[in-house]
Amino acid sequence: MSAEVINAPQQEQPIRISIGTTLNIYSLALAVIPVLVVISVALGLFGQQARDQALSQMKFIAQARSEEVQRWLEASQLRLSSVLALPERQLVQIRNTVDNQRPNAETVNLVRGLLQDQLSAQDSFSEFYIYTTGGRINVSTTTDAERTQVRDLPYFAPSLTQAYVQPAYLNAETSELDAVLTTPIVNLEGQIIGILAGRLNFDTLANLLAPTEGFGTTGETYLVSLERSNIITPSRFVDYDPTITYASQGIREALWGRTSGGFYTNYRQESVIGAYTWINSLGTGLLAEIEEEEALQAVNDVRDVSLVAALVMAILGLLVGRFVTRWLTKPITRLTYIAQFAVRGDYTQRARLKQFSEIGRLGFAFDTMLDNLVVSIRERNSRIREVMELSASLETRVAERTRDLRVAADVSRQITTVLDIDRLLQDVVKSTVESFKLYACFIFRIEDTSLGSQIIRAAGADMTGTVDVERYLNIEPDTAGSVVAQTAYTAQIVTVNNVSIPLDYYADPQLPNTRAQVAIPIMLGTRLLGIFDFHSNQTGRFRPEEISVLTTLAEQVAIAMRNAQLFSQSQAAQKEAEEANRVKSQFLANMSHELRTPLNAILNFTEFVMDGDLGDVNEEQQDTLQKVVSSGEHLLSLINDILDITKIEVGMLELFVEDVDINQSIKAVVSTGKGLVKDKPIDFKIEVEPNLPIISGDRRRLHQVFLNLLSNAVKFTPNGDVILSAKREEDGVHISVKDSGVGIAPKDHPKVFERFKQTESGLRSAGGTGLGLPISKHFVEAHGGRIWFESDLGQGSTFHVLLPMKGDRLAEGALALEGQ
Amino acid sequence: MPISFLYAEDDPMSRQVMHVMLTKLALGGGAEVTIFEDSSNFMDRVKALPKVPDVIFLDVQITPHTGFEMLKMLRGDTAYDGKPIIAMTASVTVSDIEDLKKAGFDGLIAKPVRKKVFPELLDRILSGDAVWYVP
16 A cells, blocks of 8 residues: 555544543533532521521520529529528527627627528628628638628618618629529518628639530530620639720620610620520520531531532532543544545555444444555556556656657758768767667668679767777678678668577677667668668567668668768769859959050050140040040940959859948039039039938949949939939948930830840940849949939939948048049 | 159060059159069069059969969068058959959959050059959
8 A cells, every 4th residue: 555645634623622521521510519509409498497496596585594593593592592491599699690789799790600500501792791780790611801880871761661682783892793692591580680781702603604505615505794795604624804895796785775686796705696585584685505516507517518428529520521422533533644644645454343332333434434545546556556557668668759759859960960971970870879779780882883882881889889890790681690791781671689699690790789670771762862770689689560660760861861962972072163153253353454554554544645645636536546545435334243243143242341431422423413514404403411421332333323423313314404412321321323315215215224124225325234123223232322213214213222321430631542 | 752653564565554654654654664574483582572552453364373373472471461462454344353352452453454544543552552453
């Protein structure tokens, strides 16, 4: 399974919320939320109930304790009364202690002893004392109190008339809270003569109020005095201290005389559930309190237990969630993992889920799908392999064909570019060896000689490059077993793919590694030009398709050989033509020399005579001699024209290029022109711009052109105007010659610049070779210029010449070389 | 002292024309003219002249020594090297002129040269101008 046939894996989407997380969250919520809801509802209800219960318990306690205090107080009154329930003898003693203002000490001691006995027999009172109606304590169980006054104490007055309960008050003398019970001491006549008082023992009271079962650790009952708002019985948390006053909602309500209860902050700044009542006889408020926290301890315990339960539930939920999650996601993860393997091209992994749930079925389907995929990929790969093999073989064939075409193209290109046949053949064999990776390759030429056909080794190459064919043996046409000779004989392809098979195979001693050889005739039509000889060091190398390519190559070589033949023939012809040309130009030079030399003599001698240099001549003789000079000049111009046109024809006309000042050229032409019109009724006008530029050109040839145009104008204008104009234009110097002469018929226009063709009007007029304008045209064009004309019969003609400028240089003054 | 010319020319007609030109027409007449009919023993004959010529005209196609050879001989002798040596020929293609210039001729008068222009050309040659006259 190759990786390259697998599609590139898609970018994986990151998992934002996994199934596991989701399931865990859900199971946790499921486990915890109901518990929390139930707990909070239950706690709300229980809490309220617990509070109510605690409150009513406190109220009950307060009620019970206040009743107990009342009872204790009543019992204490009875006890005080019972102190006087003495035999008469002892009673007299007591009366004696108050009868007299100053009882005798003996009596006092006696009575004191009596009271002390009584005091120690009970715990309700801490002191018994007897005072007179005058307010003086005569006897007290506490000796120090004797002989002190009670007149100013609050209970004094009420106690004089009846038994009295003095609620707790602050004893200014002792700075202590006191609660006192009194009972009158009456004489026999029933008169109150003194009072027996008992100081209530607060310790006993405190014991009454001490916490009992059900008070827990914070429950307490205590009494608060109206007098100072202080706690008169030591509470559970504070000792009795008359100097300290306390306040709380409960204390305030109790001291106002209310009996109720509620939730408030007590004297210790604790949140409590408390109940309170007023004990009128004792003048104190009674409070029963328990700290809210303790009262609600059960509820809180329930809350704590519930929270623990919730936590346990949560953990359980999590564990269950995790288990379920794992149970669910593990196979899914496995499937994902395997799918990712498959995406990366590994199809060997299988889920093999051991679950019988839907996921198990999914895994099974997945595995089956992978199995099918593997099968189809295997099929696809095998098809791809087939296609690739096919394509590879096609590629090889295309490459071979391309190579063949390239070699053929190379050869073709060489055929068109390389005309040296020997070099061409060498290039062909060299590139053939290289391209086809041959052992060696040769081209033989068939040459017919007087001795018959000969097979000449023309070019060769082996793996090292081209070889010197001289070093190889030639093949005689009758060499037995020679593939080449056989091909030469039959003009057919001869193939030996295993040189050890033909018994008579002729092995070239210089090619010892040849294992296969093929020789292909190089044919042009039915004519055998040569033989293409291929050697390979591989047995069975030459397959039919390659031989067909090599045959094509041989055909190309045939064409090349023929082309080369034709080329060498054409080269020979060209050489001949060049030679002929050379002879012709030599002839021209000679003719020029031979014709000009006598003309030199003719013209000069005639002029010498005509001008009288050699003696006097008469007018008639002068006229005659002038005709000789004119004829001689005409002959010279003919010779010059014929020489020029001949040179042009053989391509030998050369320009002697130098800087030409057009101003000077025009000036020279004008002066000649004036001579031309001297004897004719022609108005010769010059319209030449000053400062014409210097151009590159052949001064003599340009002069010849201008003169030709001017002389033509004069020649074809019987009378009228000839205008020579020259001006500088954007693209050159424009020279024109306009005449008012006979003009040229439109049908003759094409003939104007043709050689030896004069127009009808031209023929009618005297003289002319018919070469002037063709020569002028050639000269102008050789200068890169242009010549043209406008004309119609009877309308005159205008000939124009446009010569390109050499830069923009202006003529610098008159530096003309006169007379040329 | 009259101007002296040397002219080597094998064509009799040309010799006669130049003789008239140089003796009768040029410089108002009176110049001394020596004409060689061939170029044999050229330098000996030149040196045998009573005085060094002021201008030497050499026909190019002359035997046995061509104009080029005579030029070379003259240039090899300091006595004649400084004098204007002018080629006379009827062959006046551009390559001919180039050859003459390369060989070291001071000028050219191509045939046919007419009596109308010759005296002026001669004046210019004598004044030191390079004259390359082709009609």
